[in-house]
Amino acid sequence: MIQVQGDGLDRLGFPLVPMGQIKRADLFGIDDGVIYGVDTHTQILMPHGGVAILRRISEELSGRGCPVRDSVRPHEVYPEATNEIEAWCMHALSVMASPLGVDVLLDHTARWFDMGCASRNEANGRGRSSVALNRLINPPTVVAVGRANIGKSSLLNTLVGQRVALVADVVGTTRDHVGVPVNLGGVVVRWIDTPGVDERVEDADEIEIAARVVANADLVIHCIDADDERGVLDSRLSAEIRDQVSVVRLGMRSDLGHHPCGVDVRVCTGQVAEGVGDLVALLRDQLVPSDEIDDPCPWRFWESLAPEA
Ligand SMILES: Nc1nc2c(ncn2[C@@H]2O[C@H](COP(=O)(O)OP(=O)(O)OP(=O)(O)O)[C@@H](O)[C@H]2O)c(=O)[nH]1
Numbered sequence: 283m284i285q286v287q288g289d290g291l292d293r294l295g296f297p298l299v300p301m302g303q304i305k306r307a308d309l310f311g312i313d314d315g316v317i318y319g320v321d322t323h324t325q326i327l328m329p330h331g332g333v334a335i336l337r338r339i340s341e342e343l344s345g346r347g348c349p350v351r352d353s354v355r356p357h358e359v360y361p362e363a364t365n366e367i368e369a370w371c372m373h374a375l376s377v378m379a380s381p382l383g384v385d386v387l388l389d390h391t392a393r394w395f396d397m398g399c400a401s402r403n404e405a406n407g408r409g410r411s412s413v414a415l416n417r418l419i420n421p422p423t424v425v426a427v428g429r430a431n432i433g434k435s436s437l438l439n440t441l442v443g444q445r446v447a448l449v450a451d452v453v454g455t456t457r458d459h460v461g462v463p464v465n466l467g468g469v470v471v472r473w474i475d476t477p478g479v480d481e482r483v484e485d486a487d488e489i490e491i492a493a494r495v496v497a498n499a500d501l502v503i504h505c506i507d508a509d510d511e512r513g514v515l516d517s518r519l520s521a522e523i524r525d526q527v528s529v530v531r532l533g534m535r536s537d538l539g540h541h542p543c544g545v546d547v548r549v550c551t552g553q554v555a556e557g558v559g560d561l562v563a564l565l566r567d568q569l570v571p572s573d574e575i576d577d578p579c580p581w582r583f584w585e586s587l588a589p590e591a
């Protein structure tokens with residue numbers, strides 16, 4: 283969302299939306315969206331598109347002399363909130379990607395109240411930052427990599443419960459990466475299915491695609507087939523994995539053998555699926571560790587929304 287001054291928008295020909303109401307609008311031909319009237323001073327633009335669209339509309343507004351606020355001020359957007367922390371909670375709920383995050387957020391807001399904190403100033407220095415909470419709000423990227431034709435795309439289809447990736451008994455079926463939202467036991471991730479890569483693959487495009495997504499991953503799943511003696515990830519991909527990124531070794535097609543090289547968890551996605559629940563639990567705990575959720579110290583959850591605010 284983009285927060286702007288009401289009179290600035292009015293000068294550009296957008297009639298002021300009354301307080302608490304919403305109107306559809308064509309946003310400079312860049313996107314359709316709605317305008318929410320906070321009051322006569324503040325209006326909120328909500329286009330359909332993502333970050334790139336928000337940036338273009340912000341540039342257009344600024345270029346036409348309508349100043350845009352760098353960051354949303356939740357206590358202005360949610361005047362019904364009883365204090366600043368509750369307003370940040372409402373804002374966080376409006377952008378929360380993961381079902382698990384909703385309960386966590388409400389619980390942490392209550393914890394701040396129990397500590398007697400009503401504003402971020404009072405809360406500063408008393409809570410903790412959290413990578414895990416950020417991952418609940420903004421889906422982390424999970425990348426499945428490994429040799430061709432070992433069931434990577436079949437696994438994605440099983441997790442989602444429908445056919446979102448191409449599966450075939452032909453090496454190199456997946457030709458481009460597919461980013462799909464997947465709910466891993468309450469934690470929503472952006473799952474990227476890559477084309478199979480091993481030392482026999484010399485196609486520069488395929489290597490480049492897989493290397494690029496691995497370099498930006500929050501978690502890498504190294505998929506290893508049942509008869510793979512070595513279970514080593516192609517060096518052109520392993521070189522791209524950042525130091526702090528977790529790597530899960532996943533044994534594929536467990537119905538075909540026992541993974542002699544050692545793996546963390548094994549799955550079969552055949553007619554009788556096996557191990558998928560264990561995989562989901564492992565991935566969820568790697569991304570959002572349960573001891574982080576159980577820790578009674580409250581999260582400064584506004585930092586995940588507007589670090590600079
Ligand atoms: N036995 C068995 N076969 C499987 C399993 N999962 C997938 N397959 C089969 O393995 C073959 C390859 O499956 P895909 O999911 O396309 O494999 P992939 O790793 O995505 O292949 P690429 O995209 O070419 O890298 C297909 O014939 C699937 O039916 C499994 O758990 N057990």
Ligand SMILES: [Mg+2]
Pocket residue numbers: 434435436447448449455456475476477478
């Ligand atoms: Mg595939």
